[in-house]
Amino acid sequence: MLQVLGKSSSINVRKVLWTCVELGRPFEQEEWGTGFRDTKTPEFTALNPNAMVPVILDGGFVLWESNTICRYLAHKAGRTDLLPSDAQGRAAVEKWMDWQATELNNSWRYAFMGLVRQSPQHADRSAIAASVAEFHCHMAMLDAQLARTGAYAAGDTFTLADVVLGLSTHRWHSLPVERPALPAVAAYYERLSTRPGFLRHGRNGQP
Incomplete structure (x- = not known):
């Protein structure tokens, strides 16, 4: 199951969540960020040294940067309507x-x-x-x-x-x-x- 780490109020996290809906991709979200779990902990910075959300865990693959995550998910799903191949x-x-x-x-x-x-x-x-x-x-x-x-x-x-x-x-x-x-x-x-x-x-x- 795809894991999305980041608080729901973040505009960059919301990009990823909306993309998952467009793809029909099931995911589990964990709330990280201000008011939730601290992104400046060693646990989180081991995933993203910038200490920022979102981060995804796709099996053993870790990825940060919201637009890159959206492109990765669309490409992996073969959705050339969302991200053309040419x-x-x-x-x-x-x-x-x-x-x-x-x-x-x-x-x-x-x-x-x-x-x-x-x-x-x-x-x-x-x-x-x-x-x-x-x-x-x-x-x-x-x-x-x-x-x-x-x-x-x-x-x-x-x-x-x-x-x-x-x-x-x-x-x-x-x-x-x-x-x-x-x-x-x-x-x-x-x-x-x-x-x-x-x-x-x-x-x-x-x-």
Whole structure:
């Protein structure tokens, strides 16, 4: 049985859980992270020296980094609809996955920690405002891409890119700020909401 280590509130853990639902892959989850089991213990850092979630245990195989885990699971399942086998198709999906993990996620982090998590280390109002503005700017980039494809991030079919971007889109909708009108993103959010995995691990009441 696949083991997923990580707390259910983590956006990166939720990527893996949603991917498992899309694959029909049974799994067992153990809650690790703040408020649960300590990821800085020798037990956990022996699995991931970064002391971060998620980590999966697939038999004797240990893997960390959420987007890599999603790609591994899709490839192992032979799901070329989620991760194409041809070089250009795969690159088109991975481009948006990597953009989410680096550019998009970095844009909202300060605002999310300050406004939602109420972190004392993220209370600078000007830094929060700058983070919100950057988040909106990146979501406008996604809106333009979705307007071009008319459906999903990498084209007209759902892929792993939409798993990771869908969770960031939900976080954008959950942030307690005024948001600009992005019609393609709004339609995308509702389109994703027809998928059981997104409702269970994305649009599930958690930001």
